[in-house]
Amino acid sequence: MSNSIEHDYIHENVVNLVKDNMINDEKICDLSDFFKIFADSTRVKILFALSKSEMCVYDLAKVIGSSQSAVSHQLRILRNTKLVKTARKGKEIFYSLLDNHILTIINQGLEHVEE
Amino acid sequence: MSNSIEHDYIHENVVNLVKDNMINDEKICDLSDFFKIFADSTRVKILFALSKSEMCVYDLAKVIGSSQSAVSHQLRILRNTKLVKTARKGKEIFYSLLDNHILTIINQGLEHVEE
DNA sequence: ATAATATATGTTCATATATTCATATGTTTA
DNA sequence: TAAACATATGAATATATGAACATATATTAT
Numbered sequence: 001m002s003n004s005i006e007h008d009y010i011h012e013n014v015v016n017l018v019k020d021n022m023i024n025d026e027k028i029c030d031l032s033d034f035f036k037i038f039a040d041s042t043r044v045k046i047l048f049a050l051s052k053s054e055m056c057v058y059d060l061a062k063v064i065g066s067s068q069s070a071v072s073h074q075l076r077i078l079r080n081t082k083l084v085k086t087a088r089k090g091k092e093i094f095y096s097l098l099d100n101h102i103l104t105i106i107n108q109g110l111e112h113v114e115e
Numbered sequence: 116m117s118n119s120i121e122h123d124y125i126h127e128n129v130v131n132l133v134k135d136n137m138i139n140d141e142k143i144c145d146l147s148d149f150f151k152i153f154a155d156s157t158r159v160k161i162l163f164a165l166s167k168s169e170m171c172v173y174d175l176a177k178v179i180g181s182s183q184s185a186v187s188h189q190l191r192i193l194r195n196t197k198l199v200k201t202a203r204k205g206k207e208i209f210y211s212l213l214d215n216h217i218l219t220i221i222n223q224g225l226e227h228v229e230e
Numbered sequence: 231a232t233a234a235t236a237t238a239t240g241t242t243c244a245t246a247t248a249t250t251c252a253t254a255t256g257t258t259t260a
Numbered sequence: 261t262a263a264a265c266a267t268a269t270g271a272a273t274a275t276a277t278g279a280a281c282a283t284a285t286a287t288t289a290t
Contacts, residue, residue, distance in 0.1 A: 010173055010174055010177055011170075011171070011174055014168055014170060014174055015170075015174050015177045015178055017167070017168065018164050018167045018168050018170065018174075018178050019177075019178050021167050022160070022163065022164065022167075022178065022179075023163065023225075025156075027225070027228065027229075028156050028159055028160055028163070029156050030228045031153075031156075031159055031221070031224050031225060031228050032153065032154055032155055032156040032158075032159045033154075034224050034227060034228050035150050035153035035154045035159075035224055036150075036154040038146075038147060038150035038154075039147055039148075039150045039151040039153075039154040040147055040277085040278075041140075041143050041144050041146075041147040042278080042279090043147075044143050044146055044147045044150075045137070045143055048137065048138065048143070049133050049137060052132070052133045052136050052137075053129055053132065053133050055126075055129060055130075055133065056126070056236080056237090057236070057237055057238090058125055058236070058237085059125055059126055059129055059130050059133075062125055062130050062134075063130055063133050063134050063137065064137075066279090067279080067280075067281095068236085068237075068238095069237095069238085069239085069279080069280070069281075069282095070278080070279060070280080071237095072237060072238055072239080073238085073239080073278080073279080074278085075237090075238090076238075076239085088286095088287085090236090090287070090288065091234095091235055091236050091237085091286085091287050091288060092235095092236060092237085092287095093236075093237065093238095101226075101227060104223065105220075105223055105224065105227070106146070108219065108220055108223055109146050109149050109150055109220070110138075110142070110146060111216075112149060112216060112220070113142065113145045113146050113149050114142075155247085155248075157248080157249095171266080171267090172266070172267055172268090173266070173267085181249090182249080182250075183266085183267075183268095184249080184250070184251080184252095184267095184268085184269085185248075185249055185250080187267060187268055187269080188248075188249080188268085188269080189248085190267095190268090191268075191269085203256095203257085205257070205258065205266090206256085206257050206258060206264095206265060206266050206267085207257095207265095207266060207267085208266075208267065208268095
């Protein structure tokens, strides 16, 4: 009996089994794109800060120690990916987290990082 | 009474409050670095595939439709970040997930992507 | 209407990252 | 020991991405 090797170069049944259970490519890309949002420290800082309180852009820049422009650029990404929502109050635009699911993901990551 | 604006340009108490509750920069960087691992579709495919079965490099390449070299390069990253472990069996090296915590994070992300 | 303020955006630059190709390393078999 | 196989790795290239700077847009106050 051979040692689980079916062909001279791959284990065909394992490959087929796993292939059949793979999620489709589009969903995988959506998923990695989603994690890409959290793959930048400025964006994570923004999201973490917003989990404490809604804030205007200038406040956010102060809190995370970054420029208004840099923060605004990242906020656009967070807006486009539906992670934050905005509410204009006069001249200022207040940003807040769209839902608390986001905080769950951050905390999950923190658990791993903190061991 | 002013409309919650303390200074002529920022809301100082909100800024201070949030600042006091921020996690430190190093931890934020660790966190974004951690998410960076999941921010690539090849790596997510590898991790998802390994959640179904341990596999050798060649099998993995077949399953995810990528080259041996590309997979090997990504596997090194996953090894270095302690997400996968290896076990040599003769000529082949079998990779598997180091712990199932990783799958939890992927599933959490999938929930968000799938709405 | 004009000035002042708050935010957004286009462009450029530097850097990071993934893939490919060629080759090296390590393991088994003849 | 030589050949065959499985995996790893270095170098080169292409692409993606974040920050900075300058400027545009939108809102309010005078």
